[in-house]
Amino acid sequence: xxxxxxxxxxxxxxxxxxxxxxxxxxxxxxxxxxxxxxxxxxxxxxxxxxxxxxxxxxxxxxxxxxxxxxxxxxxxxxxxxxxxxxxxxxxxxxxxxxxxxxxxxxxxxxxxxxxxxxxxxxxxxxxxxxxxxxxxxxxxxxxxxxxxxxxxxxxxxxxxxxxxxxxxxxxxxxxxxxxxxxxxxxxxxxxxxxxxxxxxxxxxxxxxxxxxxxxxxxxxxxxxxxxxxxxxxxxxxxxxxxxxxxxxxxxxxxxxxxxxxxxxxxxxxxxxxxxxxxxxxxxxxxxxxxxxxxxxxxxxxxxxxxxxxxxxxxxxxxxxxxxxxxxxxxxxxxxxxxxxxxxxxxxxxxxxxxxxxxxxxxxxxxxxxxxxxxxxxxxxxxxxxxxxxxxxxxxxxxxxxxxxxxxxxxxxxxxxxxxxxxxxxxxxxxxxxxxxxxxxxxxxxxxxxxxxxxxxxxxxxxxxxxxxxxxxxxxxxxxxxxxxxxxxxxxxxxxxxxxxxxxxxxxxxxxxxxxxxxxxxxxxxxxxxxxxxxxxxxxxxxxxxxxxxxxxxxxxxxxxxxxxxxxxxxxxxxxxxxxxxxxxxxxxxxxxxxxxxxxxxxxxx
Amino acid sequence: xxxxxxxxxxxxxxxxxxxxxxxxxxxxxxxxxxxxxxxxxxxxxxxxxxxxxxxxxxxxxxxxxxxxxxxxxxxxxxxxxxxxxxxxxxxxxxxxxxxxxxxxxxxxxxxxxxxxxxxxxxxxxxxxxxxxxxxxxxxxxxxxxxxxxxxxxxxxxxxxxxxxxxxxxxxxxxxxxxxxxxxxxxxxxxxxxxxxx
Numbered sequence: 001x002x003x004x005x006x007x008x009x010x011x012x013x014x015x016x017x018x019x020x021x022x023x024x025x026x027x028x029x030x031x032x033x034x035x036x037x038x039x040x041x042x043x044x045x046x047x048x049x050x051x052x053x054x055x056x057x058x059x060x061x062x063x064x065x066x067x068x069x070x071x072x073x074x075x076x077x078x079x080x081x082x083x084x085x086x087x088x089x090x091x092x093x094x095x096x097x098x099x100x101x102x103x104x105x106x107x108x109x110x111x112x113x114x115x116x117x118x119x120x121x122x123x124x125x126x127x128x129x130x131x132x133x134x135x136x137x138x139x140x141x142x143x144x145x146x147x148x149x150x151x152x153x154x155x156x157x158x159x160x161x162x163x164x165x166x167x168x169x170x171x172x173x174x175x176x177x178x179x180x181x182x183x184x185x186x187x188x189x190x191x192x193x194x195x196x197x198x199x200x201x202x203x204x205x206x207x208x209x210x211x212x213x214x215x216x217x218x219x220x221x222x223x224x225x226x227x228x229x230x231x232x233x234x235x236x237x238x239x240x241x242x243x244x245x246x247x248x249x250x251x252x253x254x255x256x257x258x259x260x261x262x263x264x265x266x267x268x269x270x271x272x273x274x275x276x277x278x279x280x281x282x283x284x285x286x287x288x289x290x291x292x293x294x295x296x297x298x299x300x301x302x303x304x305x306x307x308x309x310x311x312x313x314x315x316x317x318x319x320x321x322x323x324x325x326x327x328x329x330x331x332x333x334x335x336x337x338x339x340x341x342x343x344x345x346x347x348x349x350x351x352x353x354x355x356x357x358x359x360x361x362x363x364x365x366x367x368x369x370x371x372x373x374x375x376x377x378x379x380x381x382x383x384x385x386x387x388x389x390x391x392x393x394x395x396x397x398x399x400x401x402x403x404x405x406x407x408x409x410x411x412x413x414x415x416x417x418x419x420x421x422x423x424x425x426x427x428x429x430x431x432x433x434x435x436x437x438x439x440x441x442x443x444x445x446x447x448x449x450x451x452x453x454x455x456x457x458x459x460x461x462x463x464x465x466x467x468x469x470x471x472x473x474x475x476x477x478x479x480x481x482x483x484x485x486x487x488x489x490x491x492x493x494x495x496x497x498x499x500x501x502x503x504x505x506x507x508x509x510x511x512x513x514x515x516x517x518x519x520x521x522x523x524x525x526x527x528x529x530x531x532x533x534x535x536x537x538x539x540x541x542x543x544x545x546x547x548x549x550x551x552x553x554x555x556x557x558x559x560x561x562x563x564x565x566x567x568x569x570x571x572x573x574x575x576x577x578x579x580x581x582x583x584x585x586x587x588x589x590x591x592x593x594x595x596x597x598x599x600x601x602x603x604x605x
Numbered sequence: 606x607x608x609x610x611x612x613x614x615x616x617x618x619x620x621x622x623x624x625x626x627x628x629x630x631x632x633x634x635x636x637x638x639x640x641x642x643x644x645x646x647x648x649x650x651x652x653x654x655x656x657x658x659x660x661x662x663x664x665x666x667x668x669x670x671x672x673x674x675x676x677x678x679x680x681x682x683x684x685x686x687x688x689x690x691x692x693x694x695x696x697x698x699x700x701x702x703x704x705x706x707x708x709x710x711x712x713x714x715x716x717x718x719x720x721x722x723x724x725x726x727x728x729x730x731x732x733x734x735x736x737x738x739x740x741x742x743x744x745x746x747x748x749x750x751x752x753x754x755x756x757x758x759x760x761x762x763x764x765x766x767x768x769x770x771x772x773x774x775x776x777x778x779x780x781x782x783x784x785x786x787x788x789x790x791x792x793x794x795x796x797x798x799x800x801x802x
Contacts, residue, residue, distance in 0.1 A: 168665030245663035362649035568706035582742035
């Protein structure tokens, strides 16, 4: 048996391969992206993997493959599930033939997301079973159980890790592949795959029956664990379970513990846990799912038990849990304050730390987005203008000193939000910034909407030839597939042109005079205009040639370069500008802003 | 059981360092668990990698007052990590300060160093300029790892990490990293661990 050090997402991918997955699709999104990347790296024969254009497409590709009997994995982050919810809601009614696991990574905190939504609640809403692993090694085993469950009940199931499972790592012992028969292929089955009201009614009844029997079966599922004794109980799930374990490590005390790893809630096990208890503390992240189940079950059973958690105000209702917080909450609950309560007030003798820098995420040195934002900022100065943004690295353009993102809602929304603002304030220049991957994901319908309804907006496509924020995944505009093989390239400008955008300009953002001229020209026009800012992502190209340097004799230390660009390579030391040679890419943007031309080198743009 | 916290600023190589320790520990037959900062926060933000070596560890995050050793690639991040060190734990920090982009505020090396020395019983501050001269900005992380190995605070040998470097990199990069590893180790050995405790 091979032991490997695996990241949670790697364990999920290897677990899916062990379970016989042959079709996998998804859209990148932190913290889910490494699952498909690992599947591709493994290069197993007969396993098809794709980055789909968006999560809805991924879900539908998966649906077709699962209808044809293949074992299918679909991956996304929690907000991606919002995009894919339409096909998933209906697919549960239609059902699948091959096991289909929809891996949705939640992000308590949130660390890299717009929302703190809880996919377990989506599971309840969509009437789907949910598997909720606590660790990388549990995820490796559990995903095979999820495939088996899905295939047995003939419906898709959700698999919901969180960031601290996806991006934690652990020693995992790999097991032998499961024996999975080949996919039979698509069979028409007399209309089984066509959703109609009558079929929906009949299948709704079956779904409810299935959920009821799963609630019973899951009481025997090895991932749901009941242990200990006493009159005080602690219930938990997900990574919080690990923090609960940590709190009890080395402590001799025995208490009743319940780990819940599935939905439907394991009712029989829950009853066994509750009977004989006076009080329960529920430790979970995001929504109070286990807490509500236990309160509900206490009510059904007529038990007089106090359930403490988020609803009672005993646990925080937003943000992620930490081992320290959980330990302190447990000690408080058990009435044992412990020997070194961490959150207690510090002794007066302890030294006070000096002021430390706040470090918001920043656009990289040499990022083409900085140049694009700067060009628009310069050219639009003096105009009444609103800058709608979108999801990606370029959301970071909201930070000072650029301050060029006024709205950010969800994938693809910038283009349409700009139209709405423009309807209320027609005298405003409305810019919509959108990245190349986001443009293909959900940007295109918004442009069609603008052309069709005669909107007055400037679409600024920030094309850096990659999906940068999530780690540089290819997309339809890159001409590469997930495996790096050549793929048909879909051209952003030809798509815009086909939609009916007549005014399209393509510029190199690092050629600041030309970029500014393009913006000035667009500002003078009306209707739907587009500017394509084309500059490769520096994190992908890793170009560090011909770096810029400051001539100390000329530099007057005015710090204009630092204050206007916010480039991490630029700083002021001893009243002179300094360019960090290890991070400068030689983009040359600072040369344009220096009032005394003290900066040399860089690309000859 | 050894809990090792690695802190720095996005791009300084905390993820690589924790992976090298993890791979080497796995080869030695240890169980390893940990967590990394990946995604939006990586873009110039504060980052932390938790590496926990030993059996029966459940949490991927090290609790406060739990770290046996802290490797800090940046001085302000070292100060932020102080609450995580065990009273008898060792911090090895590089005395460079990375200022946030566009910030003109000064964060003095002296003030932060003083704070670290006054709050911690066992702290080793390494000369960041010297490391950068000898190993380059990209060799900093491995040099500090070398210092940690030399101080004996990880249950691993130089050879264990060298093997992990060989597995991970081509010959040229592996050799450059090994040189940085040995340079960091010598910085601790030459000064003598006891002198500054």
